[in-house]
Amino acid sequence: MLELDRINSFYGRAHILHDLSLSVAEGEVVALLGRNGAGKSTTMKSIMRLVAAKSGKISYAGRDITALPPHNIAKLGVGYVPEERRIFTDLTILENLEVGRQTPRAGAPEWTPGKLFKLFPNLEERRNNLGGAMSGGEQQMLTIARTLMGNPKFVLLDEPSEGLAPVIVEQVAFTIRELKKLGLTILLSEQNLHFAKLVADRAYIIERGSVQYDGTIEELENNEEVRNAYLSV
Amino acid sequence: MDFFVVQILTGLANAAALFLVASGLSIIFGVTRVVNFSHGSFYMLGAYIAYSLMTVLPGFIGFWASILLTGVAVGLIGLIVELGVLRPIYKSPELFQLVATFGVILVIQDLTLLIWGPDDLIGKRSPGFEGVVKIGDQLLPAYDLVLIFLSFLVLGGLWYLFNKTRAGILVRAATQDREMVGALGVNQSWLFSGVFFLGSALAGIGGAAQLPKGGADLLMDFNILAPVFVVVVIGGMGSIPGAFVAALIISELNVFGVQLLPQSTLVLMFVVMAVVLIFRPWGLFGRPEIVGSHGSQGPPEAPLRAFSGRLWLVLAACALALAVVPLFGGNFLQVLLADVIIACLFATSLHFILGLGGLVSFGHAATFGGGAYAAALMVQYAETPMELALLLAPLAAGLLALVIGWFCVRLSGVYFAMLTLAFAQVVWSIAFQWSEVTGGDDGILGIWPSAWASSTTAYYYLVLALGIGGITTLLFMAYTPFGYALRGSRDSALRSEAIGINVRLVQWSAFIFAGMMSGLSGALFVFAKGSIFPTELEIARSFDALIIVFLGGVQSLFGPLAGGVVFTLLQDWLSRFEYWRLCLGLMIIAIVILLPNGLVGVGHWVRGRFGRNADPLSDAEEEAA
Numbered sequence A: 001m002l003e004l005d006r007i008n009s010f011y012g013r014a015h016i017l018h019d020l021s022l023s024v025a026e027g028e029v030v031a032l033l034g035r036n037g038a039g040k041s042t043t044m045k046s047i048m049r050l051v052a053a054k055s056g057k058i059s060y061a062g063r064d065i066t067a068l069p070p071h072n073i074a075k076l077g078v079g080y081v082p083e084e085r086r087i088f089t090d091l092t093i094l095e096n097l098e099v100g101r102q103t104p105r106a107g108a109p110e111w112t113p114g115k116l117f118k119l120f121p122n123l124e125e126r127r128n129n130l131g132g133a134m135s136g137g138e139q140q141m142l143t144i145a146r147t148l149m150g151n152p153k154f155v156l157l158d159e160p161s162e163g164l165a166p167v168i169v170e171q172v173a174f175t176i177r178e179l180k181k182l183g184l185t186i187l188l189s190e191q192n193l194h195f196a197k198l199v200a201d202r203a204y205i206i207e208r209g210s211v212q213y214d215g216t217i218e219e220l221e222n223n224e225e226v227r228n229a230y231l232s233v
Numbered sequence B: 001m002d003f004f005v006v007q008i009l010t011g012l013a014n015a016a017a018l019f020l021v022a023s024g025l026s027i028i029f030g031v032t033r034v035v036n037f038s039h040g041s042f043y044m045l046g047a048y049i050a051y052s053l054m055t056v057l058p059g060f061i062g063f064w065a066s067i068l069l070t071g072v073a074v075g076l077i078g079l080i081v082e083l084g085v086l087r088p089i090y091k092s093p094e095l096f097q098l099v100a101t102f103g104v105i106l107v108i109q110d111l112t113l114l115i116w117g118p119d120d121l122i123g124k125r126s127p128g129f130e131g132v133v134k135i136g137d138q139l140l141p142a143y144d145l146v147l148i149f150l151s152f153l154v155l156g157g158l159w160y161l162f163n164k165t166r167a168g169i170l171v172r173a174a175t176q177d178r179e180m181v182g183a184l185g186v187n188q189s190w191l192f193s194g195v196f197f198l199g200s201a202l203a204g205i206g207g208a209a210q211l212p213k214g215g216a217d218l219l220m221d222f223n224i225l226a227p228v229f230v231v232v233v234i235g236g237m238g239s240i241p242g243a244f245v246a247a248l249i250i251s252e253l254n255v256f257g258v259q260l261l262p263q264s265t266l267v268l269m270f271v272v273m274a275v276v277l278i279f280r281p282w283g284l285f286g287r288p289e290i291v292g293s294h295g296s297q298g299p300p301e302a303p304l305r306a307f308s309g310r311l312w313l314v315l316a317a318c319a320l321a322l323a324v325v326p327l328f329g330g331n332f333l334q335v336l337l338a339d340v341i342i343a344c345l346f347a348t349s350l351h352f353i354l355g356l357g358g359l360v361s362f363g364h365a366a367t368f369g370g371g372a373y374a375a376a377l378m379v380q381y382a383e384t385p386m387e388l389a390l391l392l393a394p395l396a397a398g399l400l401a402l403v404i405g406w407f408c409v410r411l412s413g414v415y416f417a418m419l420t421l422a423f424a425q426v427v428w429s430i431a432f433q434w435s436e437v438t439g440g441d442d443g444i445l446g447i448w449p450s451a452w453a454s455s456t457t458a459y460y461y462l463v464l465a466l467g468i469g470g471i472t473t474l475l476f477m478a479y480t481p482f483g484y485a486l487r488g489s490r491d492s493a494l495r496s497e498a499i500g501i502n503v504r505l506v507q508w509s510a511f512i513f514a515g516m517m518s519g520l521s522g523a524l525f526v527f528a529k530g531s532i533f534p535t536e537l538e539i540a541r542s543f544d545a546l547i548i549v550f551l552g553g554v555q556s557l558f559g560p561l562a563g564g565v566v567f568t569l570l571q572d573w574l575s576r577f578e579y580w581r582l583c584l585g586l587m588i589i590a591i592v593i594l595l596p597n598g599l600v601g602v603g604h605w606v607r608g609r610f611g612r613n614a615d616p617l618s619d620a621e622e623e624a625a
Helices: A040-048 A070-075 A093-100 A113-119 A121-125 A136-148 A166-181 A193-199 A217-222 A224-230 B002-032 B039-056 B059-089 B094-116 B142-164 B166-183 B188-209 B220-235 B240-260 B262-279 B309-323 B331-356 B365-382 B386-408 B413-433 B456-477 B481-491 B493-498 B503-529 B539-552 B559-574 B580-594 B598-611 B616-624
Strands: A002-011 A014-024 A029-033 A053-060 A078-081 A154-158 A185-190 A202-207 A210-216 B132-135 B138-141
Touching: A002 A040, A014 A029, A014 A040, A014 A053, A014 A210, A029 A040, A029 A193, A040 A053, A040 A070, A040 A078, A040 A154, A040 A185, A070 A078, A070 B166, A078 A136, A093 A113, A093 A136, A093 B166, A113 A121, A113 A136, A121 A136, A136 A154, A136 A166, A166 A185, A166 A193, A185 A193, A193 A217, A202 A217, A202 A224, A210 A217, A210 A224, A217 A224, B002 B039, B002 B132, B002 B138, B002 B142, B002 B166, B002 B188, B002 B220, B002 B240, B039 B059, B039 B094, B039 B188, B039 B220, B059 B094, B059 B188, B059 B580, B094 B220, B094 B539, B094 B580, B132 B142, B138 B142, B142 B166, B142 B188, B142 B240, B166 B188, B220 B240, B220 B262, B220 B413, B220 B539, B240 B262, B262 B386, B262 B413, B309 B456, B331 B456, B331 B481, B331 B503, B331 B539, B331 B559, B365 B386, B365 B413, B365 B503, B365 B539, B386 B413, B386 B503, B413 B539, B456 B503, B481 B493, B481 B503, B493 B503, B539 B559, B539 B580, B539 B598, B559 B580, B559 B598
Parallel strands: A029 A185, A029 A202, A078 A154, A154 A185
Antiparallel strands: A002 A014, A002 A053, A202 A210, B132 B138
């Protein structure tokens, strides 16, 4: 469904992604593992073209999206949940959801604030509160909910468990499994193998901007050598 | 009592146009991050277009239809500016957009002159509201009540738009994080065009609505700009309620100020602004600009190349070439070159804080005119000899910069720019209004050099020596420890603080030093011309320096020199034409769009293009290797 073919991305003159290739099939949950600064977020941003890849090709659902502006990529049904969350702090929760709203899409679950409040009950009672007045966990729920308002078929989740309390992490993992059940395809980045094990089918390990390993989660779990080389702190 | 009620109502009525224009500017800035200098021009166009429409559409309905149609027309003009001028340069540094909108001001000024002629136009009175309303024993024009109603209507309408409609919610979201709004599937181009239309339409309606009160003239664009900036800064950038409250404060203050201290009206609003900013640096309803929250535009600045011996040689060769000019060049050439050198010194001093310090000053004319006025006043009242005046004027300008800088360096980015502009306007209004001392609009005349320097050639050499001396000092400073600290503060204030640099102190000192050098150029200017007028303190003068720096290229030390030469010669040549502003404006817009790195950048581009492979991938790999 999503294919990255030898992507090179830069921040200014710093070369971050080196010929990075990966692919995600429809209905899969794929984890992008790696240490801080490995290039996980840059990969996500390159897919959304928030960072423009200087070379290589990105295709989604058989379409070349390498040069499309971010809003057109989102309109094709790619939802992006940024690592920094980027809640609109001056807007209420309902208004935040309104910003993410897109028209219903064939072949994707259709979301309304009502349905999202069932998935994230905490948000409902605070629907008219400002986004800036929420805890980190609530903000993470809101970012995911906001992206779902666009009725995506494919979701990019950048470090969804980062900085959250264990209870909230469980809730995020539950949400991801629910979304998978609804038929969504998910690419998520993680530093934490334990969390990836809870939700992902397959994993890529990236280090210094290129893929070092790919395989199923079970294979990775059994491969102590790779785990020690790339994931141990 | 009745007197106070009427005064308050008059203030409210005066606030209407100010609020409309300021809210438009605020909305545009909030989403696009463009400080639209041409906003005053949209206000002026509103008045002129409404004037023409009202002559065609008579009567009560015609009057209000004209105002509405004016809004649409000016909104469309704003849209044309957005699509034609700003869209190609959204990716460029914000400063380019400012310079481009200044080009738009010049174009609109001449087009308005071309279409409506030079005479002031007196607006027809609003049908049905020609009379006065009696409040106790006081009289109030009925139309004032209409204006008050209109401003509340617009405030309510904007509130509804921004809180109850999807478009409004998107605009508010984009004001905070427009990239994220794009990533959620909203086409930013539409949003940008939309706010430009709305903001310009509001300015146009503002101009149209005040037509029965104030008429239309060609100075409206610059005259509204300073109060509007003050209102936006006091209220907080991007805040509509802020613009409303601030417009009220300023207008009421003006009304009562005229009663109590008629000489101080212009200064008063800046005093209020200074007071507000001391306690609330981001305005009453604003919030701090989070550094980097909107993504820094463009790649980080490359470090300056070491000041090699070759560059000194080039500079020395230029000085030598200029020194032999009087041997073959006539008086005209010497006067022109003296102008060029003065412009270069003025621009280099701006570049010192702007290019090296990252402090974009919109009010650099304050120290230029300040130095010039200081010299002129010393000669006028203390019979100071030229030599002493040339020494003291930079000190006086430095003192002025010390005061202005103390306020300004607390702020950054757009707020810094607006505050410097506002202070420059304070200095201007003192020169303009305090006519007992400064001669007001008539200026100070008869400020000539000492006998030994009175010939054109002698004064040319004096300008050459002091000008080149000043420029060299400024260039040299870039490579002193102080220059490194200044550049470090520009690139990362946080990291500079962490290694023990007092960023504010460094910036303040740089501001003062630049002010002194700018004051020197002003003093050289006044003795060259023999007179000084408040025009040397105007916004347009500050913009001359900005345009020179941008024309030359911000990221190069030699940019202001290249820009100064080209700009002064260009202006000298263009000013012979009747519609020179139009040509200059179009040229500025073309340069900003076509040469985003300035004249010096063209040289770099040529070298990069033909000297070696310009592919960024192989570039970066070469560096890594």
